[in-house]
Amino acid sequence: xxxxxxxxxxxxxxxxxxxxxxxxxxxxxxxxxxxxxxxxxxxxxxxxxxxxxxxxxxxxxxxxxxxxxxxxxxxxxxxxxxxxxxxxxxxxxxxxxxxxxxxxxxxxxxxxxxxxxxxxxxxxxxxxxxxxxxxxxxxxxxxxxxxxxxxxxxxxxxxxxxxxxxx
Numbered sequence: 001x002x003x004x005x006x007x008x009x010x011x012x013x014x015x016x017x018x019x020x021x022x023x024x025x026x027x028x029x030x031x032x033x034x035x036x037x038x039x040x041x042x043x044x045x046x047x048x049x050x051x052x053x054x055x056x057x058x059x060x061x062x063x064x065x066x067x068x069x070x071x072x073x074x075x076x077x078x079x080x081x082x083x084x085x086x087x088x089x090x091x092x093x094x095x096x097x098x099x100x101x102x103x104x105x106x107x108x109x110x111x112x113x114x115x116x117x118x119x120x121x122x123x124x125x126x127x128x129x130x131x132x133x134x135x136x137x138x139x140x141x142x143x144x145x146x147x148x149x150x151x152x153x154x155x156x157x158x159x160x161x162x163x164x165x166x167x
């Protein structure tokens with residue numbers, strides 16, 4: 001069975017190196033996209049400090065549909081260009097939002113969320129979906145978080161086999 005230990009977040013570069021090593025270990029020998037995303041959302045929720053939601057939205061039918069996650073129940077569908085997730089999907093750029101109340105069109109699935117980071121998942125130039133992480137702390141996410149989580153998503157994208165519906 002896979003064991004995790006809380007990683008010190010004092011040095012974010014080292015933290016994300018260890019987190020991404022954990023993810024690589026979790027995915028070793030497993031290519032099923034659903035199982036991989038489920039374990040990845042659990043890993044994020046367990047290891048990241050000061051977050052209240054971690055999970056995925058997948059591109060389906062021209063919009064985003066809720067995928068594996070950890071946290072309170074969430075919005076099921078998000079349109080392209082809508083909220084932070086839809087913006088990240090449409091622009092294919094990481095969105096780091098210090099204060100969600102200042103983000104035009106923010107979709108509040110959990111009223112406790114104050115900051116958010118969303119990383120697009122892209123494989124062979126195809127948008128698969130986005131990874132979304134929320135925090136009840138304003139300004140929780142930094143450039144270092146964006147870099148570490150971009151690598152996290154790259155590991156997922158490279159290791160998992162995506163069904164044709166995502167291609």
